[in-house]
Amino acid sequence: MADSGTYTRIMIGAGCFADAQAAMRLADQILATLPAELGGILIEEDVMADIVQLPGQRVVTSGGSLMVPPSARQIQILADSDARAFRDKLSKIARARSAKWYFERRVGELIHGLFEASKGWDILLLGYREMHKRPGQVVVVTTASRGSARAEKLAGELAQVLETELLVLATEESEATPSEPSRVTMDNEPKLLAQLSRINASAVVVDLAACPLQTENQIRQLLEAARCPVVVLGAEQGQRWIEHSTIIPPVANDQNTKEGLE
Numbered sequence: 001m002a003d004s005g006t007y008t009r010i011m012i013g014a015g016c017f018a019d020a021q022a023a024m025r026l027a028d029q030i031l032a033t034l035p036a037e038l039g040g041i042l043i044e045e046d047v048m049a050d051i052v053q054l055p056g057q058r059v060v061t062s063g064g065s066l067m068v069p070p071s072a073r074q075i076q077i078l079a080d081s082d083a084r085a086f087r088d089k090l091s092k093i094a095r096a097r098s099a100k101w102y103f104e105r106r107v108g109e110l111i112h113g114l115f116e117a118s119k120g121w122d123i124l125l126l127g128y129r130e131m132h133k134r135p136g137q138v139v140v141v142t143t144a145s146r147g148s149a150r151a152e153k154l155a156g157e158l159a160q161v162l163e164t165e166l167l168v169l170a171t172e173e174s175e176a177t178p179s180e181p182s183r184v185t186m187d188n189e190p191k192l193l194a195q196l197s198r199i200n201a202s203a204v205v206v207d208l209a210a211c212p213l214q215t216e217n218q219i220r221q222l223l224e225a226a227r228c229p230v231v232v233l234g235a236e237q238g239q240r241w242i243e244h245s246t247i248i249p250p251v252a253n254d255q256n257t258k259e260g261l262e
Contacts, residue, residue: 006035007034007035007036007037008030008034008035008036008037008122008123009036009037009039009120009121009122009123010027010030010031010036010037010038010039010121010122010123010125011039011040011041011114011117011118011121011123011124011125012024012027012038012039012040012041012090012125012127013040013041013042013043013110013113013114013117013118013124013125013126013127014041014042014043014086014126014127014128015042015043015044015045015110015127016042016082016086017042017082017083017085017086017089018129019127019128019129020040020042020086020089020127021089021127021129021130022127022128022129022130022228022229023125023126023127023128023229024089024090024093024127026125026158026202026203026229026231027093027125028093028096028097029158029161029162030123030158031093031094031097031099032097032161033157033161035099036097036099037099037100037101037102038090038093038094038097038099038100038101038102039101039102039103039104039121040086040087040090040101040102040103040104041103041104041105041106041113041114041117042082042083042086042103042104042105042106043106043107043108043109043110043113043114043117044079044105044106044107045107045108045109045110083105086103087103090103091103104117110220111126111216111219111220111223112216114126115216115219115235118232118235121235122233123231123232123233123235124231124232124235125229125230125231125232126219126223126229126230126231126232127229128223128226128227128228128229128230130228131227131228134200135162135163135164135202136164136199136200136201136202136228137159137164137165137166137167137199137200137201137202138155138156138158138159138162138164138165138166138167138201138202138203138204138205139155139166139167139168139169139196139199139201139203139204139205139226140152140155140166140167140168140169140204140205140206141169141170141192141196141204141205141206141211141212141213141222142168142169142170142206142207142210142211142212143170143171143172143210143211143212144170144171144172144183144185145172146209146210147170147210148207148209148210148211148233150207150233151205151206151207151210151233152166152168152205154205154231154233155203155205155231158202158203158205158231162202162203164202165182166182167182167183167184167199168182168183168184169183169184169186169192169195169196170183170184170185170186170192171185171186171187171188171189171192171212172185172212189212189213189218192212193213193221193222193225194225196222196225196226197225197226197227201226201227201228202228203228203229203230203231204222204226204228204229204230204231205230205231205233206222206230206231206232206233207233207234208232208233208234208235209233209234219232
């Protein structure tokens with residue numbers, strides 16, 4: 001998959017360490033089958049920053065009780081701890097596979113930031129918090145008219161490693177009816193997403209060159225419907241909503257923001 005023909009660059013992206021763990025396990029499986037370089041990008045959103053700027057307010061917990069929102073200092077301590085956990089796990093996996101690794105922290109909107117950070121990487125792994133332990137299928141989301149041989153090849157390899165089934169979800173009707181792998185064709189994108197949300201999946205694989213979902217919002221909907229890590233091929237070529245001249249610089253003077261290759 002890497003253009004150089006020597007190794008594949010895999011970027012894992014998430015909004016927190018808990019969301020990244022399932023994607024890290026998936027990346028470890030990929031690293032076991034091919035030479036690769038491993039990257040991690042933690043996108044910290046500014047949701048909590050709005051809370052600490054409201055003195056005297058209370059936060060309603062999941063149990064229905066009221067509590068004083070954490071201070072800016074407490075939030076920073078938690079964020080730093082989360083970033084260290086992400087970085088440490090990433091480096092542990094990379095070193096076990098003798099792979100180069102890279103870690104960075106950024107602030108911004110999750111999907112936009114992850115696609116911006118994926119420039120130059122062969123695979124972008126969108127993290128999603130594990131919902132249950134029961135293994136599910138590996139699903140390819142594509143269009144029936146075009147399809148993606150590389151997405152189906154990678155998905156097939158993952159399904160074999162995970163000892164599970166492969167399913168292709170496609171939009172657009174096609175005269176071809178291949179017997180393998182299993183395929184389900186939907187009339188449109190909303191129906192495809194609805195079908196995906198009913199599937200127990202361990203991973204979803206998309207190639208943006210042949211994916212019916214292209215916009216930032218559609219990718220966000222895909223991740224929410226999948227409820228599992230989404231493996232994106234061609235991310236550096238499919239950023240229709242991102243200006244190619246845009247560069248998001250790392251935060252200065254933060255040792256957890258950017259780590260060199262090791």
